[in-house]
Amino acid sequence: MKKLIATLLLITLPVLSVSAHYLWIETNGNGTLGQAQEVRVHYGEYTYGVIEKVEGEAFPAVSKFTLWAIAPDGTKTELNTKAKEDHYLASFTPSQNGVYTIALNNNEIDVIDYTQYDFGIFKTHYHSTAKVLVGTDGDTKTANREGILIKQLENDGEEIKLQILYKGEPIAKNELKVYVSDLWSKTLYTDNNGEVSFALPWDTKYIVETTTKEEIPGTYNGDDYEFIWHCATYCIKR
Numbered sequence: 001m002k003k004l005i006a007t008l009l010l011i012t013l014p015v016l017s018v019s020a021h022y023l024w025i026e027t028n029g030n031g032t033l034g035q036a037q038e039v040r041v042h043y044g045e046y047t048y049g050v051i052e053k054v055e056g057e058a059f060p061a062v063s064k065f066t067l068w069a070i071a072p073d074g075t076k077t078e079l080n081t082k083a084k085e086d087h088y089l090a091s092f093t094p095s096q097n098g099v100y101t102i103a104l105n106n107n108e109i110d111v112i113d114y115t116q117y118d119f120g121i122f123k124t125h126y127h128s129t130a131k132v133l134v135g136t137d138g139d140t141k142t143a144n145r146e147g148i149l150i151k152q153l154e155n156d157g158e159e160i161k162l163q164i165l166y167k168g169e170p171i172a173k174n175e176l177k178v179y180v181s182d183l184w185s186k187t188l189y190t191d192n193n194g195e196v197s198f199a200l201p202w203d204t205k206y207i208v209e210t211t212t213k214e215e216i217p218g219t220y221n222g223d224d225y226e227f228i229w230h231c232a233t234y235c236i237k238r
Contacts, residue, residue: 020045021050022233023065023128024207024234024235025235026041026130027130028237029133030133031100033095034095035093037091037094039067039079039089039091039102041065041087041088041090042087043059044058046179046181046205046207047181047182051087052086053085054087062106062124063088064106064108065105065106066078067079067103070100070102071096072100072138077092079091079092079102098136098138099137100133102129102131103127103143104129105143106126106127109123109124110220121226122213124228125146126231127148127233128234129152130234131152137154140152142165142168144165145167147214147228147230148164148165148210148212149166150208150232150233151165152234159197159198159199161196163190164190164196164232165194170190172192173190174189176189176190176210177208178206178207180206203238204238207234207235210231213227213228214230215227
């Protein structure tokens, strides 16, 4: 049965024709009171097996991020990170039962000119989240009023239910990619309430990505841009 499910999933997942780097958070989805929980921040393209080195050419450009652990009661604790070979490492210790939300935000990225790729001149805003369950389940917290974010709603563990918010409001009919390894992905679209659901047939890592353009020009660090490209990711490890 597992082989059948895997085969069906592979048939329905199209190969990506265009790729783009993104930041994402990895951590164990389950935590324990009083025990330190590791958190890793990566940059690259998971489905292509690309994980950038911290001291390489690409990662330094997006390294000015802030990382938070948001407790079930809403208390936010900024996490200190330490540079490793291919990720930044942080940790926190759960002290409450419920859902902890790990949130990364990076709105300090220089303007990029991609006119040669017919994409334009833009500023990037990354936001990433991950969920750590300690006992009782629930929704993840939201912590990005200036851009796009992925909120996980309470679920049964077999089917994931997410809501996509942009500047605090649900964003309907927005494209969302679910990535697994070996160049495979699945494209979904949010409903009128910004929600989307999908099954998790494999015991593996899934990375969800969604983006939107803010079509308002501006200037950042002395460079003009035509729009802001907002990108949110959410990592699920089974």
